[in-house]
Each structure stands twice: as structure tokens, then as C-alpha cells.
Amino acid sequence: MHCLPALQFDWIHDLSLGTAALLVFATLAVFALLRGLLKMLWNTLGLCLAGFVAFWIWQHDLPPHSLPWIAPVAGFVVTLLLLRFAVRGLLPAPSDSESSGTGGKSGLSRLFTLLFSLIPTSAVCFLGALLLRHAGSLAEIQSFAQPDRTSDSAAFFSQLKQRIDELLPADWFHSVDPLTTQLRLDLAKLIVTADDPPPKAIPVLETGDIRELILADPELRQLAREGRYAEILRDPRLDRLLENDNLREVLRNTDL
Incomplete structure (x- = not known):
């Protein structure tokens, strides 16, 4: 039993100085590769998250009745800055000795980088x-x-x-x-053409309760006349209209 540790660590004595140096270099290279990959992944996902935040703000018209692009751009910049500060805290900038290091990547490391x-x-x-x-x-x-x-x-x-x-x-x-579901798109099409419907929309708008439902909101009618289609599509009043089961059934059976 006392010779077991010696048996387990006998291989250490067979290592040359060059082999040990190569092992240390390989270990440091793996850590540097993983650190670089993690930083690349975080930066890219952070850019995507900032873009999604800007898109979400635009979707929900936050704050309401503001200039269309001010809030989304501000949300994008603020999110990107916050994430950048976070990644700097988690992954501090490399030192001069690390950044000045040379040596090409192996084929395996390049493949791993590509997959990651x-x-x-x-x-x-x-x-x-x-x-x-x-x-x-x-x-x-x-x-x-x-x-x-x-x-x-x-x-x-x-x-x-x-x-x-x-x-x-x-x-x-x-x-x-969710603003681009087919039911919501078809409803928006009916709203913008209710005053002068094309032939495909006439059968739907001939249904009395459906026509009254679509024409009931004067603000939506005004948006339609002004051609403000993006504001119609993201208007929360469309959610309330789509709660009508009869309207949903008519839209499902209509090809616009």
C-alpha cells in the first residue's frame, strides 16, 4: 500500500524539462483560447441582446407618443454599454505581456474556434x-x-x-x-383597406359585426388614412380585437 503513490507518480520523473515546458505552454494556450472564445461569444450575444432590446422598445412604442427612433437607439446604446461594463468586470483586459505574445494557432484550435x-x-x-x-x-x-x-x-x-x-x-x-402572426397581419390589412376594400377583402367586410368591429375605432381609422402601417401593426388595440372569437375564425378562413 505504501508503494502505491510512488507507482502513481513515477511518470513524473521521466519528464524532460522540454516536455514539461510544452505541457505548461499547452495548458496556458488552452486557457487563453477558452478566454478568447468566451469573450467573442459574450460580445456577439451582447450585440444581439442590445438589438433585441431596441426592437422590443420599438414594438411596444415606449415611451408612448415619442419620436419613433429616439427610444430604441437609446435602449440599444445603454444596453450595449451596460453589457460592456459587465464583460470588462468578468473578463479584464489582457496585460501587455499577454497581448504581445506570439505564436500561431494549431489546426485543432482553429477548428474548435470555428465550431464555437x-x-x-x-x-x-x-x-x-x-x-x-x-x-x-x-x-x-x-x-x-x-x-x-x-x-x-x-x-x-x-x-x-x-x-x-x-x-x-x-x-x-x-x-x-408576435406582431407578425398571420392573424394580426390580416387584421391590419382589413383595417387599412376598410374604406376602399380590394376584392379579396370584400367578403370579410360584408359581415356586419366584423365591419363594425373594424371601423369602430376612429384613431385606427386615422392611422390607416395616413398610411402609418407600423403603428397600426403594433397598436395594442389589435390585441383586444383579436380576442373576438368570431373575428379570429373569419380571419383563419380568409386568404388575404
């Missing part, structure tokens, strides 16, 4: 697809309301939204951006 970078890259791609899809939803409403005056950019974003929905399940986006 897929996480923030996926987050950035999803956020980009989310914003493009939201812009496409607004363009879809505009194209429905003004088919003869649809701009090239509106047509482009509307088609881009269709391509995104073909590639990715729409439910992935609805949990983050």
Missing part, C-alpha cells in the same frame, strides 16, 4: 432574419393597401419575407415577434 463561433453567428443571423421578416410584414401590408403604388423596396422586402418563411418555420419568429 457558430453559436454567436447563429444568433446574429436569426436577429437579422427577424428584422428583415418584420420589414417584410410591413411591406406586405403596404402592397395590399396600395397595390398600384407599391415601391420596389416594398416588393423586395415582401418577397424576402416569403423566402424566409419558406426556409424557417414561422413559429420560430412568432415567439419573439
